[in-house]
Amino acid sequence: MTISIKDVARAAGVSPATVSRALGGGPVSAELQAQVEAAVKATGYRPNLSARRLRSRHSQTIGLIVADISNPFFTAVARAVEDSAYKAGLRVILCNTDENPQKEAMYLQLMEEERVTGVIFAPTRASVDKLARATYNFPIVLIDRAGRAGGRDAVVLDNFAAADMLVAHLVAQGYRRITGLFGNASTTGIERHDGYVAAMQQAGLTPAARFIAPTVEAAEAETCHWFKQGTAPEAVIASNGLMLMGVVRAMLAAGKKIPEDMAIAGFDNESWTELAGPGLTVIEQPVADLGRAAMQLLMDRLDAPDAPMRKMVLGGRCVVRGSTRRATGAAA
Amino acid sequence: MTISIKDVARAAGVSPATVSRALGGGPVSAELQAQVEAAVKATGYRPNLSARRLRSRHSQTIGLIVADISNPFFTAVARAVEDSAYKAGLRVILCNTDENPQKEAMYLQLMEEERVTGVIFAPTRASVDKLARATYNFPIVLIDRAGRAGGRDAVVLDNFAAADMLVAHLVAQGYRRITGLFGNASTTGIERHDGYVAAMQQAGLTPAARFIAPTVEAAEAETCHWFKQGTAPEAVIASNGLMLMGVVRAMLAAGKKIPEDMAIAGFDNESWTELAGPGLTVIEQPVADLGRAAMQLLMDRLDAPDAPMRKMVLGGRCVVRGSTRRATGAAA
């Protein structure tokens, strides 16, 4: 019952090949071009993309594999990737791994079956190493998380520097006992941890870091625990937007004041951070640029498969707000 | 260079048909099944989904067309839809229309070319009517926005009742001059407006509604304007999460106190609403249920194309927080 290119050809009085050329920009006389266009309208023809992909051997499709699209960081990146992709005539297949390496492997296999032209991927720590060994039929651009990333294109934040910046700011405000909460699923957490430790030692302070699941709930539980035990530090750094939210929730629930009872700083300048409490001091990641850059790297790689690997490191911006106001007992 | 089913067949010493059956669950002897599986492993074969879709004539793919995935409401719905879909062995193609009817038309055409099995769609007001007339090769389930929706399956919130509930709450708290801000792009905005007007009249109050673009920026500008003119009401209702955020931003920027200078209530219980100011009173939509229900309606429709249309109306829950605390001059 469906209308194929043959039906259009018959209606236009030409061969299927000519219809294909008329639609695809091949060399066709103006006269037949018009006939074909009329026939397409008359029949209501819609090309079958599966057939086109099969025969032409390119899918015009890329994969985007992230931990969780409902994390605003990935939402923003995804939106940028999709806009760039649709502009370039590419479809996007979106996959949520929930930081689960098995799902990652499953989706990578799916990408092979879809014969995607490329993949943009934010891998867990566990997959980063496997990835270095594995070989796929499509280029992969890592995003947000790259580790040492032997030989793979990547776009990441300068995590070490950003964490360092955050600690330096807190120290300058007079805070001494600064705890860090870091995600245990990604290399990003490790890099931020390293930046934190380095900055603390630089300032002659003792680092006190905790690696936890990168979720609101885990961070909230951890913070609640501190308040119950009376072990809360003067200030805390949370290594992503979700964990930052968890800390804020815990403070609200415990009736604590920000920053008087505990100062807060974190990553990801999500719009709510401006509105919560006295405003939260955060590192702003250039999320849209990140997505766009990943697409660009992917396109470049498709153009030049053998070009040397490129790792793009973007700088974060420290947005200072009320949650890290000068500690009361600070030296002037 | 790519490995096809023929290569596997040769490696396993069977016909391509047998390989297809072995992989697809057809009747195959245990012996050959094992041979095929070994051959698949040995060759590293990955089925070509385009070829499979072309031949089998079903795409195992659905479309999800929403205004903007970075709106947390749609993010949550999308996540629920995708989880249900992947569980059912279906891919999801996600499209952002930015409330632009032209993009909507373009993506619907894309869905036809992809030969999707179905579409879940949150249309603009402009498209809702056209949709009633148009006919597609796949079922469409409307989500969030349905209007009168002649003959189309739909899952929506009881917007009228929800707005009514919000106004009633504000009135009970002693607020009288209550302004409503409604989105001008969707039928949802109209329904919430109608509920607002009805509740105001019920209470013997004069409605004062404004229809604006459903964005943070538009709501922020409108609210700023009030403060500059000195025309701010005692309380405001914002008809979605983005507009609610705009109002809060404007109050913060103007140094106004919530709820003393102006009370706030709105839609969408996004996690930040709990953390902003004294906490925001909102209508919580069952977003995950919404997404799941839409998938369910779609699957049911595929099973029974001629069954009568079903419109599922879900109730909202009013979450009361500090932003609507009793007005100081209120009667007891």
Place this chain on the structure above:
DNA sequence: CTTTTCATAGAAATCGTTCTCAATATTTTC
């Protein structure tokens, strides 16, 4: 006026599967 060149159109092969149908081997039934 004939020959060469070029642009355009059609015929047929092809992409990698699934599906139909006929053939074979096996089991069941009488």
Place this chain on the structure above:
DNA sequence: GAAAATATTGAGAACGATTTCTATGAAAAG
């Protein structure tokens, strides 16, 4: 033990497009 029923398997068509290759007609060159 023969006939019928059943379960597997393979050969080949088909899905709907693009692409290659060949044929045709017109234009250009001699």
